[in-house]
Amino acid sequence: MTIIDDAFWHDKWTKNQIGFNQAEFHPSLTKHWSHLGIGKNKPVFVPLCGKSVDMVFLQKHGHHVFGIELSEKAIKDFSHENQLTLTRTQNGKFIRFSGNEYNLFVGDYFDLEPKDLRNVKAVYDRAALIALPQGLRIKYVSHLQKLLQSGTEILLITISYDQSKISGPPFNISSKMVENLFGDWCNIEQLECLPPEDFRGIQAQETVYRLTVK
């Protein structure tokens, strides 16, 4: 069984095996973001951000974007591919790339503290929760709970498929699992369940949730 640890992700970035990265804004982000009612000036947190162009969408919608990513290569690529001039500084346990309304931390998500995210009032999770195997996933959610204030809105995109047929990442996340992970501390609204699509030879379905921290 593959061990999904920091070395796994660094290896993916080094070898450029980043099939998870999308060239276009995620359609569920463009469809649902404006309906969440998040003020344009409110900072947004993008955990496990990679070099996602979805951060460009959020920045263009007036948000200051906080990201965290293990791979410095990912953040450098993001900066280069989007013609950004970001300043690189050492910031405690993190290397920080900042400027143009971005604050992108290179380091371990689990080292983030609430003070690092200042006034974040929204989170965009695409391919973060689903990237993690079960043990880490529980740790990820419990850490997210520590980082966020009451009233924070989370747009969460999951994928569900028969996990006995293929192994992750991305991992299967059912509605029941979302309920178990977030139900105690978030109000959960399912916004959309997309039609099943072929995924590595089997059927898989994306589901979009709006979670509001209680």
Ligand SMILES: C[S@@+](CC[C@H](N)C(=O)[O-])C[C@H]1O[C@@H](n2cnc3c(N)ncnc32)[C@H](O)[C@@H]1O
């Ligand atoms: C499946 S990718 C998704 C990236 C991005 N959200 C997207 O939609 O393209 C997961 C990312 O999480 C990063 N990652 C994994 N564990 C992490 C951790 N503990 N702290 C920070 N980043 C992490 C990996 O390097 C990888 O870029």
